[in-house]
Amino acid sequence: xxxxxxxxxxxxxxxxxxxxxxxxxxxxxxxxxxxxxxxxxxxxxxxxxxxxxxxxxxxxxxxxxxxxxxxxxxxxxxxxxxxxxxxxxxxxxxxxxxxxxxxxxxxxxxxxxxxxxxxxxxxxxxxxxxxxxxxxxxxxxxxxxxxxxxxxxxxxxxxxxxxxxxxxxxxxxxxxxxxxxxxxxxxxxxxxxxxxxxxxxxxxxxxxxxxxxxxxxxxxxxxxxxxxxxxxxxxxxxxxxxxxxxxxxxxxxxxxxxxxxxxxxxxxxxxxxxxxxxxxxxxxxxxxx
Amino acid sequence: xxxxxxxxxxxxxxxxxxxxxxxxxxxxxxxxxxxxxxxxxxxxxxxxxxxxxxxxxxxxxxxxxxxxxxxxxxxxxxxxxxxxxxxxxxxxxxxxxxxxxxxxxxxxxxxxxxxxxxxxxxxxxxxxxxxxxxxxxxxxxxxxxxxxxxxxxxxxxxxxxxxxxxxxxxxxxxxxxxxxxxxxxxxxxxxxxxxxxxxxxxxxxxxxxxxxxxxxxxxxxxxxxxxxxxxxxxxxxxxxxxxxxxxxxxxxxxxxxxxxxxxxxxxxxxxxxxxxxxxx
Numbered sequence: 001x002x003x004x005x006x007x008x009x010x011x012x013x014x015x016x017x018x019x020x021x022x023x024x025x026x027x028x029x030x031x032x033x034x035x036x037x038x039x040x041x042x043x044x045x046x047x048x049x050x051x052x053x054x055x056x057x058x059x060x061x062x063x064x065x066x067x068x069x070x071x072x073x074x075x076x077x078x079x080x081x082x083x084x085x086x087x088x089x090x091x092x093x094x095x096x097x098x099x100x101x102x103x104x105x106x107x108x109x110x111x112x113x114x115x116x117x118x119x120x121x122x123x124x125x126x127x128x129x130x131x132x133x134x135x136x137x138x139x140x141x142x143x144x145x146x147x148x149x150x151x152x153x154x155x156x157x158x159x160x161x162x163x164x165x166x167x168x169x170x171x172x173x174x175x176x177x178x179x180x181x182x183x184x185x186x187x188x189x190x191x192x193x194x195x196x197x198x199x200x201x202x203x204x205x206x207x208x209x210x211x212x213x214x215x216x217x218x219x220x221x222x223x224x225x226x227x228x229x230x231x232x233x234x235x236x237x238x239x240x241x242x243x244x245x246x247x248x249x250x251x252x253x254x255x256x257x258x259x260x261x262x263x264x265x266x267x268x269x270x271x272x273x274x275x276x277x278x279x280x281x282x283x284x285x286x287x288x289x
Numbered sequence: 290x291x292x293x294x295x296x297x298x299x300x301x302x303x304x305x306x307x308x309x310x311x312x313x314x315x316x317x318x319x320x321x322x323x324x325x326x327x328x329x330x331x332x333x334x335x336x337x338x339x340x341x342x343x344x345x346x347x348x349x350x351x352x353x354x355x356x357x358x359x360x361x362x363x364x365x366x367x368x369x370x371x372x373x374x375x376x377x378x379x380x381x382x383x384x385x386x387x388x389x390x391x392x393x394x395x396x397x398x399x400x401x402x403x404x405x406x407x408x409x410x411x412x413x414x415x416x417x418x419x420x421x422x423x424x425x426x427x428x429x430x431x432x433x434x435x436x437x438x439x440x441x442x443x444x445x446x447x448x449x450x451x452x453x454x455x456x457x458x459x460x461x462x463x464x465x466x467x468x469x470x471x472x473x474x475x476x477x478x479x480x481x482x483x484x485x486x487x488x489x490x491x492x493x494x495x496x497x498x499x500x501x502x503x504x505x506x507x508x509x510x511x512x513x514x515x516x517x518x519x520x521x522x523x524x525x526x527x528x529x530x531x532x533x534x535x536x537x538x539x540x541x542x543x544x545x546x547x548x549x550x551x552x553x554x555x556x557x558x559x560x561x562x563x564x565x566x567x568x569x
Binding site: 041042185186187188189190193201212213214215216217218219238239242243252253254256257258259260261264265266267268269 | 507509549550555559
């Protein structure tokens with residue numbers, strides 16, 4: 001049984017000109033301990049699809065899916081109270097802007113202990129001990145002192161470490177990382193990716209890595225889903241995707257990488273791809289598992 | 290050789306003073322600590338470094354937005370008097386800048402035609418009709434059309450806006466263009482288009498670029514010379530091939546090692562490593 005299985009997910013928003021499909025019939029699945037990367041440019045619906053899983057979309061969004069199973073349970077059908085117990089505990093998410101996703105009014109210690117209180121019901125001392133342990137795990141120096149810090153007193157990389165600590169506080173089975181390193185410097189990005197990957201390997205979590213950076217995909221993923229304008233263009237394991245891309249859109253994306261430049265000018269996407277989404281190429285390894 | 294030097298920077302420095310509180314002494318931050326380089330006409334110098342290393346401060350000094358605390362700036366062989374009020378219109382026309390975020394660098398209440406005409410209106414006494422004509426010509430050059438003249442910035446995508454920002458910078462026929470992370474906010478496919486546009490424009494007008502970036506793959510593609518900055522100092526400076534094939538400084542090597550690679554060989558190695566870990 002797949003850890004998360006989504007069949008035919010569609011997310012629509014109402015606009016002045018009618019319903020706009022941000023996600024259009026996307027199916028994907030993640031196994032225990034697997035790293036799935038979802039790649040796409042802005043507007044490809046990669047974040048929206050995962051926000052739908054988390055239940056974080058505004059009420060104006062119309063979400064339909066044939067199935068949205070987490071460990072065999074359909075998360076569309078469970079009550080909001082049950083869903084709240086699941087989200088943040090078994091499914092956790094890390095967002096792009098670390099400084100913006102922490103509450104500036106509370107210390108980071110309060111924010112991590114809140115998770116431990118709500119989901120695990122630990123008492124004050126146990127919460128503090130666990131928070132310190134988590135901060136050590138994510139490599140924050142002086143964890144005891146750090147608990148009393150406010151987000152603005154920390155750097156972007158440190159805030160992202162706090163976010164990761166909060167996300168893994170309850171040992172989630174599935175971690176969704178939405179562009180976790182886009183706002184960070186290259187050297188910090190390396191540290192954060194290494195941290196996420198080592199935690200993933202150690203805890204055996206399923207990991208969904210949402211990114212637009214082909215380099216990040218190459219360095220982290222087992223399997224890759226490529227999205228464009230809300231549709232899945234291709235699904236393949238990471239090596240075949242880079243070695244032998246099937247869909248024209250993936251070919252175009254890879255050709256547009258500056259490191260793949262041949263000659264004087266870069267290949268632009270339009271050289272391969274006329275902008276009309278084509279049927280998805282390839283079936284994932286986990287699609288029918 | 291001297292006649293071909295477009296930009297020369299000699300030991301340029303910039304300090305920022307943080308005013309202290311009642312009981313707090315003043316604090317001086319040395320943002321740029323003495324940087325020197327020479328750049329030939331028609332070439333591209335890439336400046337690389339992480340946030341806070343002073344690369345944007347350097348860009349601001351080259352474009353006269355900030356006054357250097359010490360050091361000399363020579364443009365086209367002439368020493369520039371950077372004191373406020375001493376800058377000539379002619380100097381300002383020679384150097385233009387393109388900023389990182391095309392959503393923030395265009396006035397949302399100004400039509401594109403007025404965006405492009407404004408530098409001419411301020412710096413020259415060209416007639417309104419001629420300004421309109423030149424703006425339309427420039428729109429064509431950057432891959433837009435005359436139909437875009439009367440539109441507002443919100444009607445354009447990020448890539449189109451960056452084209453407009455580039456067009457605005459080119460309106461005064463500058464010789465030196467400072468590009469402060471011009472493609473970092475753009476998608477991969479759009480990034481390729483904008484980089485191609487910059488290469489075309491460089492060929493056409495023999496422009497000199499100072500290209501600021503944190504993305505090493507872009508730098509490797511576009512630069513002739515590379516400077517790596519770290520805490521306000523230039524820790525590495527040389528031709529692209531020198532820097533990329535034989536980095537001298539520890540920080541440059543860290544930077545290269547940290548850059549994710551999107552090639553098949555790296556993926557193979559990673560997967561092999563993971564398998565070995567799983568079996569052990």
